[in-house]
Amino acid sequence: MYKMMQLWTPLSTVFRRVLPTTCCLASFTANSQFASLSSHLQSSSRVPLRYGLDFSPYSKISLLSFCSQSAAKLDSTTKRCWNCLAEATGSTPFLYCDSCRSIQPVDLSIDYFKIFGLEKKYEIEVDGLEGKYKDWQKKLHPDLVHSKSEKEREYAAEQSARVIDAYRTLSKPLSRAIYILRLEGVDVDEEQTVSDPELLTEIMEIREAVEEATDSQALNQVQSRMNEKLEETSDSFANAFQRRNLDEAVTCIQKMTYYQRASLCCSCNVIMGSTTLRIEEMITTDV
């Protein structure tokens, strides 16, 4: 996991990391904006830039924890606004102080479910997320703090990036599943090899079907089958997680990853197919 971070984190974040924990966010103004942007980019896909799939935001969490740990420790017991010292009300997560309208530094003890005011359950109302997400951004977005102090502008950058991450993670079943297991202390190991013959034979057949599909109709069929499987496995995950059968839950996540990947390949092939057709059209009509 850390090997991957070394590749993708920019130098500024590396500097930030090696400094003692007494460093506070304010003293590294030049670095942290880039760091938060890059960690935001990093967090939006487990395998960055390759598939554009939202898998896990863990890299971002671990990045932030190095420097904001001290900040979090200071604030977690008292939870007061850094600006006006008003106490945090228990009702909403303390990302923003309503008394003086200041954005607060990131507190990692506030997990993504708390940010959206949700119970820590796998099954959530996805429709409700967008509204809350927009409400948060109306308070936290960096564009709103141009006239404020550098410290607060940093807080804005990091808080809004975190809320974006939270929104993306919770919106999709697979990323939500991975995240909720992570909160339970179970990391779906990135580099694990599996050899379940039944599952792999099934996946192999599906991928071959995608490769050999002759038209977009066939691909759409495969894709809808994949979406069905995704839903089924999502339900199995919910079930397994509720029973606290974490091994089974991990297996469900692995299956979901495969189905999602196959579904993505269908989309790609449809696009490639139609692009090829268009090019052929252009070539044949342009005589």
Place this chain on the structure above:
Amino acid sequence: MLRLMAKRLLGTASRDIPSRPLQILPRLYHENVIDHYNNPRNVGSFDKNDPNVGTGLVGAPACGDVMKLQIKIDEESGKIVDACFKTFGCGSAIASSSVATEWVKGKSMDEVLTIKNTEIAKHLSLPPVKLHCSMLAEDAIKAAVKDAEAKRAKMNGTLKGADVKSG
């Protein structure tokens, strides 16, 4: 600090009319990987039910990769005479399995078990983030050998049983 560096670079670019464009270091695939990707060796399938064929089917669920590596064993010598693969995954995974099929040909099953993922990775100059692709190829080889050996043991077991009966 990064901001300072960026400013300096941009400053230079605007002062001198770009005689030397801003150099961004790309992360490239090694030419060996590109070669294996464009000209993959040994893509295909053997008959899974052939008693002399060992099939290794492995996957890396985190990235959605799946790799099938098959070996054909010569009955008498027990050596691997042919190999083929089918991989759905990234360029590094495809190249790793392609290399694996090349390396196992002509060797004994014991010998191929010593092929390490680090050797494959070195041959393809895989970056750290792609090391698990070579690991997958190593696991595929091991799985194929395991399957082949199991089939051979079964076959020998049946033959022995037949001898006893006829004898």
